[in-house]
Amino acid sequence: MNTLNDLAATIAERAAADPDSSWTAKLLAKGPEKCAEKFGEEAVEAIIEAVKDNRDGLISESADVLFHLLVMLQSRGVALDEVLAELQRRQGTSGLSEKASRTQT
Numbered sequence: 001m002n003t004l005n006d007l008a009a010t011i012a013e014r015a016a017a018d019p020d021s022s023w024t025a026k027l028l029a030k031g032p033e034k035c036a037e038k039f040g041e042e043a044v045e046a047i048i049e050a051v052k053d054n055r056d057g058l059i060s061e062s063a064d065v066l067f068h069l070l071v072m073l074q075s076r077g078v079a080l081d082e083v084l085a086e087l088q089r090r091q092g093t094s095g096l097s098e099k100a101s102r103t104q105t
């Protein structure tokens with residue numbers, strides 16, 4: 001998890017950097033919609049590798065997905081810690097129980 005935290009900190013720093021000097025700064029300068037679009041593209045690429053059962057491709061594309069997720073969060077001012085806190089809150093709650101509680105009327 002340290003790697004993700006370190007990457008989120010780098011991305012936050014890049015928000016104030018010159019777009020000509022950094023891919024992250026360049027993407028952030030294009031706005032949240034572009035960051036979201038890029039995240040979607042990377043997610044689709046990861047899906048394709050998973051369907052193809054290409055292990056190395058899935059690892060590589062998953063790294064792209066995580067990086068671009070963090071850029072998208074940065075673009076909307078959401079901290080990684082907020083997402084981790086939500087995951088922490090869900091710990092111990094079965095996904096099946098949670099789904100059942102939502103579908104009951």
Ligand SMILES: N=c1c2ncn([C@@H]3O[C@H](COP(=O)(O)OP(=O)(O)OP(=O)(O)O)[C@@H](O)[C@H]3O)c2ncn1[C@@H]1O[C@H](COP(=O)(O)O)[C@@H](O)[C@H]1O
Pocket residue numbers: 007010014021022023024025063064067
């Ligand atoms: N983890 C990443 C990372 N993963 C992917 N990418 C870049 O994301 C870009 C998008 O990938 P694509 O496959 O879409 O390539 P593309 O050239 O845009 O292709 P198309 O637009 O033509 O589809 C590529 O340029 C990758 O290099 C990343 N760029 C940066 N980081 C991290 O962010 C740090 C800061 O990077 P800079 O902001 O560039 O200084 C780096 O030290 C890394 O730790």
